[in-house]
Amino acid sequence: xxxxLIIMVVLTNLRLLATSRIESLISWAGIQGxxxxxxxxxxxxxxxxxxxxxxxxxxxxxxGIVIPAMLFRLVVAVRSKREADPYVGFIASNLIGLLAxxxxxxxxxxxxxxxxxxxxxxxxATLFSIFSGLFLIISRKNAxxxxxxxxxxxxxxxxxxxxxxxxxxxxxxxxxLLDILVAVLVWSVLIRYMNRAFHGITTEQLTKLKG
Amino acid sequence: xxxxxxxTVLIFLAWLLRLLKPEDAGxxxxxxxxxxxxxxxxxxxxxxxxxxxxxxAFFRMPWEMPFATFVLRIDSLSAFFLLPIFGIGAIAxxxxxxxxxxxxxxxxxxxxxSAYYLLWLxxxxxxxxxxxxxxxxAWEMTVVSSFFxxxxxDGNRKMHAGWVYLLASxxxxxxxxxxxxxxxxxxxxxxxxxxxxxxxxxxxxRSLIFxxxxxxxxxxxxxxxxxxxxxxAHPAAPSHVSALMxxxxxxxxxxxxxxIIFSLxxxxxxxxxxxxxxxxxxxxxxxxFALAQHNLKRLLAYSSVENVGIMTAGLGIGxxxxxxxxxxxxxxxxSGCLMHVLNHAVFKSLLFLGAGSVLVQTETIEIDNLGGxxxxxxxxxxxxxxxxxxxxxxxxxNGFISEFMIFMAAFNAVSIADSLVAPxxxxxxxxxxxxxxxxxxxxxxxxxxxxxNPRSYHAVDAKESGKxxxxxxxxxxxxxxxxxxxxxxxxxxxxxxVRSYAPLTSIxxxxxxxxxxxxxxxxxxxxxxxxxxxxISVLFRQFRLRNRxxxxxxxxxxxxxxxxxxxxxxxxxxxxPLTELFDGVLGIKxxxxxxxxxxxxxxxxxxxxxxxxxxxxxxxxxRFISDSLHKIVWIQSGVVQLSILMIALTLFLLMIVGLx
Numbered sequence: 001x002x003x004x005l006i007i008m009v010v011l012t013n014l015r016l017l018a019t020s021r022i023e024s025l026i027s028w029a030g031i032q033g034x035x036x037x038x039x040x041x042x043x044x045x046x047x048x049x050x051x052x053x054x055x056x057x058x059x060x061x062x063x064g065i066v067i068p069a070m071l072f073r074l075v076v077a078v079r080s081k082r083e084a085d086p087y088v089g090f091i092a093s094n095l096i097g098l099l100a101x102x103x104x105x106x107x108x109x110x111x112x113x114x115x116x117x118x119x120x121x122x123x124x125a126t127l128f129s130i131f132s133g134l135f136l137i138i139s140r141k142n143a144x145x146x147x148x149x150x151x152x153x154x155x156x157x158x159x160x161x162x163x164x165x166x167x168x169x170x171x172x173x174x175x176x177l178l179d180i181l182v183a184v185l186v187w188s189v190l191i192r193y194m195n196r197a198f199h200g201i202t203t204e205q206l207t208k209l210k211g
Numbered sequence: 212x213x214x215x216x217x218x219t220v221l222i223f224l225a226w227l228l229r230l231l232k233p234e235d236a237g238x239x240x241x242x243x244x245x246x247x248x249x250x251x252x253x254x255x256x257x258x259x260x261x262x263x264x265x266x267x268a269f270f271r272m273p274w275e276m277p278f279a280t281f282v283l284r285i286d287s288l289s290a291f292f293l294l295p296i297f298g299i300g301a302i303a304x305x306x307x308x309x310x311x312x313x314x315x316x317x318x319x320x321x322x323x324x325s326a327y328y329l330l331w332l333x334x335x336x337x338x339x340x341x342x343x344x345x346x347x348x349a350w351e352m353t354v355v356s357s358f359f360x361x362x363x364x365d366g367n368r369k370m371h372a373g374w375v376y377l378l379a380s381x382x383x384x385x386x387x388x389x390x391x392x393x394x395x396x397x398x399x400x401x402x403x404x405x406x407x408x409x410x411x412x413x414x415x416x417r418s419l420i421f422x423x424x425x426x427x428x429x430x431x432x433x434x435x436x437x438x439x440x441x442x443x444a445h446p447a448a449p450s451h452v453s454a455l456m457x458x459x460x461x462x463x464x465x466x467x468x469x470x471i472i473f474s475l476x477x478x479x480x481x482x483x484x485x486x487x488x489x490x491x492x493x494x495x496x497x498x499x500f501a502l503a504q505h506n507l508k509r510l511l512a513y514s515s516v517e518n519v520g521i522m523t524a525g526l527g528i529g530x531x532x533x534x535x536x537x538x539x540x541x542x543x544x545x546s547g548c549l550m551h552v553l554n555h556a557v558f559k560s561l562l563f564l565g566a567g568s569v570l571v572q573t574e575t576i577e578i579d580n581l582g583g584x585x586x587x588x589x590x591x592x593x594x595x596x597x598x599x600x601x602x603x604x605x606x607x608x609n610g611f612i613s614e615f616m617i618f619m620a621a622f623n624a625v626s627i628a629d630s631l632v633a634p635x636x637x638x639x640x641x642x643x644x645x646x647x648x649x650x651x652x653x654x655x656x657x658x659x660x661x662x663x664n665p666r667s668y669h670a671v672d673a674k675e676s677g678k679x680x681x682x683x684x685x686x687x688x689x690x691x692x693x694x695x696x697x698x699x700x701x702x703x704x705x706x707x708x709v710r711s712y713a714p715l716t717s718i719x720x721x722x723x724x725x726x727x728x729x730x731x732x733x734x735x736x737x738x739x740x741x742x743x744x745x746x747i748s749v750l751f752r753q754f755r756l757r758n759r760x761x762x763x764x765x766x767x768x769x770x771x772x773x774x775x776x777x778x779x780x781x782x783x784x785x786x787x788p789l790t791e792l793f794d795g796v797l798g799i800k801x802x803x804x805x806x807x808x809x810x811x812x813x814x815x816x817x818x819x820x821x822x823x824x825x826x827x828x829x830x831x832x833x834r835f836i837s838d839s840l841h842k843i844v845w846i847q848s849g850v851v852q853l854s855i856l857m858i859a860l861t862l863f864l865l866m867i868v869g870l871x
Binding site: 087107110137138139140141208209 | 849851859
């Protein structure tokens with residue numbers, strides 16, 4: 001069951017790499033967040049303690065509902081182009097993603113992590129999520145897709161965090177969740193300003209800032 | 212340590228009073244002035260106690276800073292350098308409390324005073340710090356606080372000066388950091404107490420440390436060609452700060468150099484030669500540049516480089532003598548260097564404060580716009596004259612004593628030691644040349660500024676400055692005299708420092724010390740006699756002129772019926788015979804028009820001078836660096852994605868490296 005959820009995370013990552021529309025990027029990021037929340041809840045289902053319950057619920061609501069809602073409102077507010085404007089095409093992105101997943105599987109076997117008592121897939125999924133997030137940031141021009149990229153990277157570390165929750169304290173997880181919430185808040189303000197200053201939110205305009 | 216603690220608390224209180232009411236020129240300013248002055252006195256007491264009774268004090272405090280420990284230590288060397296820091300710091304604070312309220316100064320008073328007191332406190336910390344990292348921290352604090360003082364006020368020139376200063380200081384500090392890290396790695400600790408272990412290391416390692424120290428500390432002290440920041444920063448800073456920077460701050464460079472040399476044990480043979488040549492070259496070139504300057508404070512800044520050169524030459528011949536076992540020469544060289552540190556601190560701050568007094572009254576510091584100030588500002592003029600006489604090393608003032616000691620070292624070197632003949636002759640020749648040129652330079656500075664008639668409207672309406680400025684000038688002028696007349700008493704202080712040098716601790720220097728004190732005592736007596744003679748002749752003149760009619764004529768009137776002020780010598784024309792002689796070094800640019808017809812017509816003449824090293828060395832070097840960096844600036848494309856890609860690649864490479 002847990003493996004299935006982790007595989008769903010991996011699949012949503014691939015879907016994110018292949019998505020061209022901003023709205024569906026946000027939706028898929030939200031779906032990934034929900035999957036992670038369920039993953040956190042199910043991971044210790046047999047002896048569910050209150051702190052794990054809170055982490056799972058918070059992840060589900062923040063990553064799955066609140067943040068996507070904020071981003072949707074942002075898209076409307078800045079009347080963004082609905083394309084993600086890739087530097088690297090979607091099929092190429094997906095192929096690179098698949099290669100990276102193979103790499104992540106291989107690396108995950110080489111790196112034993114302490115306290116992983118759930119699944120061998122935890123570390124590869126983490127590495128792959130981080131890679132997908134970085135790749136989204138690097139290869140897309142639209143500022144909102146950069147935010148999605150960051151969220152994906154964070155989701156990756158969340159997988160690892162839940163996988164080793166006995167070792168990573170509860171406070172750290174909740175703290176990280178709140179951090180992302182604030183980060184997204186700040187970004188939505190920044191992107192609004194960017195839209196006002198450059199009449200658009202493609203990051204190519206940012207080169208004008210160079211001294 | 213109690214005195215030091217009290218002095219520090221007093222300084223903080225003085226600072227607090229300034230911050231409470233920065234614009235106030237009344238009770239708050241006076242209170243702060245009094246507190247600063249008493250801080251100086253109390254601190255000086257601690258220095259004298261340490262130097263005479265050699266009661267060393269030690270203070271250690273727990274500190275979270277990694278690798279560093281908060282250790283303060285006052286030994287004879289630090290006490291010797293602490294003395295001018297307390298003294299000049301206090302006097303400059305007194306002077307500044309009036310100076311900063313003059314309409315000429317436009318900087319924010321609370322920022323300016325905060326930076327001043329921070330500079331003062333951090334300099335105290337520099338000489339007290341007994342840990343490499345604590346030292347570097349205090350060192351950086353002096354740089355940053357004085358940087359703010361240099362750029363305070365307005366003007367593009369100030370920003371340029373500030374950047375040159377900041378850049379030079381940080382390049383120097385970089386060398387020092389490398390030096391401390393190397394020493395820390397080899398001796399196992401950054402504490403100065405473990406530095407003495409460095410004496411046992413190989414010659415190559417010690418020479419490397421020595422070179423790093425010379426470059427790093429030399430940038431602060433102003434060795435040629437690392438001196439370029441001095442003529443920029445000193446004119447830009449407020450005058451009492453220039454006094455503190457030139458009189459005291461650059462000496463922290465000398466302090467650091469001596470501290471490192473003293474901990475490196477027996478010197479390698481070429482160290483003394485190296486310092487000797489640097490010192491003499493700095494001295495000669497700098498005084499030639501000083502001679503050609505049009506700006507009084509720039510002239511004084513170059514003269515500071517010259518004086519640091521003299522100190523370094525003394526240090527150099529001392530090291531050579533230690534190396535060849537001539538302990539009398541070593542004692543004379545080192546203590547001459549140290550006495551010159553003290554004397555230069557007094558007369559150079561006197562000169563800068565005098566220039567500040569002139570600046571406040573006339574709002575200009577261009578020598579050729581001044582003139583005739585003697586009659587209008589007698590206090591300033593007389594004290595500036597005393598400063599000039601001292602800096603030219605003429606008796607009966609203090610500059611003579613220290614240069615006399617270095618000369619004594621050189622003559623003894625020539626007469627008693629075969630191996631020291633060459634350096635001895637070099638020092639004698641170099642110092643004589645420097646002395647002659649310095650006399651010409653300060654004859655120019657004093658006569659053009661204070662004698663003759665006003666050369667421009669700036670100087671016409673000048674009045675004498677107020678009490679705080681006058682009294683601080685007088686205090687320093689009298690100190691010049693005291694340091695000369697009671698020189699044998701003060702000599703025990705540098706002797707105490709020299710005795711702490713490891714190769715000399717086991718040797719009985721008391722005979723040499725007594726001999727030196729005897730000879731210096733004769734010089735002091737002669738000075739006193741000269742002084743009394745002068746006083747008598749002045750009184751005699753007064754007596755003879757009594758009840759007589761005294762006429763007055765224009766100075767340098769040359770018998771003209773209608774002399775005009777433009778007929779007077781200008782600074783440039785006064786120095787011209789000498790500046791032409793050294794034109795190869797100076798590279799003065801002349802621009803003139805008219806003046807060659809039979810009948811008088813409108814004519815003009817201008818001359819400009821640039822610093823040789825700045826123009827030929829630093830500007831091309833920095834241009835080369837910036838050009839080469841322009842070639843790789845494409846890396847910084849400004850595209851966010853590329854920057855993140857580079858970070859990601861770096862992380863990936865690091866992971867690969869970590870895995871395999």
